[in-house]
Amino acid sequence: MFAFIVRRLIATIPVLLFVAVFAFMLLRMTKDDPAAIIAGDNATADQVDAIRAKLGLNEPLWSQFFIWSSRVLVGDFGESFFFKKTVAELILQRVEPTLMLSLCTIILAVLIAVPVGVLAAARQGSWVDRIVMGFSVMGFSVPVFVIGYLLIYVFAIVLGWLPVQGYRRISEGFGDFIIRLILPSITLAVIYIALISRITRASVIETLGEDYIRTARAKGLPARIVLLRHALRNAAVPIITVIGIGIALLIGGVVVTESVYNIPGIGRLTVDAVLARDFPVIQVVILMFSVVYVLVNLVIDLAYSVLDPRIRY
């Protein structure tokens, strides 16, 4: 197992190297000019030139890449072109909101989707099953921003129960923190509930047809034990895969929800950096997403062996 983890971690090095070169070259190939953006609308060509020189954008590409990558290797991610802050500082400020939103969303989604999926599988063809599948189709079909605005309208504007927008850090008080995450988490969870419940249902239905389930029933085990201990555990591998991919997608894909609810997370930072052509920030965010994807996949692989003793590395 340890050797497997080490092998997988070593295998991430060429991936990250490729991502670093690709991200760097892609940004430079766009021929965008951060200096013109920084200088502002009323700036003269001389002002733009002076800023370009100051940012080192007049250096040859290979030289820019060499400087950047050698700094990254020693943990120096550079300074944002715009904010007088380091990239590491900016990202650290934004990690908590995205992480907390993702965590709340995935907990909410799993707590609802897995039982609902199991229930739908156990009552296959019944009205419960049809309702779950109907909700699932709706969850896939309605855009996130529509759900977001609807929830805001009902619970924040009409009923006035919850705030419209914003994020408070846990350190500023747990009550204020959690109350601002309720609507965003529900909004974001809808699609994951739809996805996970569907996969859970299909996987459990497949497992319920296995011989060992018939054996379990034949030896007189209660239906609840058969369903939860025998069927669900054996159906867990695809469910865990979907949840894992969901976590990775969540961290990189919460942009719309972060915008609708004004949550200053990594998604918003990425969009702002792309729109402003803040190259140092974009490069590091892309690298960070790659690391997250690689690590989440590693954790999923390790979870397989815990859930299914037949899988060994």
Next chain:
Amino acid sequence: MSLWKRLVGAALVAGAIAMAPPASAQTLRVVMHSDLKILDPIWTTAYIVRNHGYLVWDTLFAMDEKFEVKPQMVDKWDVSADKLTYTFTLRDGLEWHDGTPVTAEDCVASIKRWGAKDSMGQKLMGTTKELKVVDAKTFQLVLKEPYGLVLQSLGKPSSNVPFMMPKRVAETDPNTQIKPTDVIGSGPFIFKADEWKPGEKVVYVKNAKYKPRSEPPSGLAGGKVVKLDRVEWVWIADVQTQVNALISGEIDMIESPGHDLLPILAAEKSINLFNWNPTGNQFTMRFNTLHKPFDNPKIRTAALVALSQEPFLQAVVGDKQWYKVCKAMFICGTPLETTAGMDGVLNGDAAKAQQLLKEAGYDGTPIVLMQSTDLQVLTNLAPVAKVQLEKAGFKVDMQSMDWQTLVARRSKKDPPNAGGWHAFLTSWVAADILNPVMAGFLNASCDKAMFGWPCDEQLEKLRDQFSRESDPVKQKAIAEAVQKRWVEYPTHAHLGQWYQPLARRSNVDGNLVGAVPVFWNVTKK
């Protein structure tokens, strides 16, 4: 409503109230037009940084709501008989936020840094022989030749504003941004560097030691009396969320609500709209004079003849309450308002434009017109221009892109078919274009001019004359001459004036009329 629903609602509201930090009635939470990414108002011309500057730093002179320049940090000033030496004496009691006194040395260093960056500042520095400190509170500006815009330059209301900074900060290279910890001014608010979270919020607190002038506030001039303890610029990127947050009372003010959302806001009893800037903004189409066919001034004049303002204003603003058809280049309602020379242009006269194109020998070269698609206030302008120009016989190749791509591309001098451009549309704040020297698009100094690079000796001569003149009557005559010359040598086309009201909750009051949104005099009950 069921008992269950009531209980859930009550629990959530109670939780929110119990856990929320104590909200002071004197904290104003505002959504500005953009997030504050840069802190140095000399390093960039971005309006959001200028607005930030007015909270933190003070100015020697300032423009009031009648466009008159009034002393601000300056107590008294005089000019020598030969009009070559200006002597300025600072007010008593001026202090930086770190407690040290404001000195003449600080002001001299600040003027030099601003003069190295700003176009009006560069012009002033070009005619300056010497800037010297006389004593702790007095300094002199000695000119090489009489210059009529000394006070207008030092009281320039918009980017780059000559803000006064402590000497050690002002000695920063003008092309290097100052550090967040160096955002130390002598203005009415103090920037909280430790609470600045880019993309989230910016915090300013009242400068209790600030000594306002005794005159009543007017525009950017007069007494800057702060009636709030704290101003928070909260950044909400989504416009619908901005409106929802204002309606629910989570924020107190939106600086620039979109025109399509104004009817929703106007219908809310708890919200009112306030037009703080009665001179507003001006839509503009910029020509690139380097390349065929717009290298020919007659073809640019034909474009002026083909264009008509109202369709542009209708396409973006819609409601007549918030726009004005105005042919005056230096803005309707200002001292230099004039329609001299404008009779034959901006009337949407396609037939006359076709005739002019024929006379000028237009060969059908397509006009590469850049359209910005991500800024709501600009998106609809290019399609209107395309229709009007095509009606007059131009071939138009409209290319869509986001604003930042446009900004990068407009600085390229390459031919339009090799990544360059012929024209694009933008908008100016009126405060930036009040006279021929201020108006950047009138700068016709070839390579040194703004993108578009117009090159015309006559225009430059007139601008120089204007800068030397201090008599308002003669200045107006020169402005008229500039406008007439511009019809023969168009550098851009102005496409109407529009207004951007702010939206505020009904318990907020005291916003001042002027060129820039400011926060002194504002109250929150």
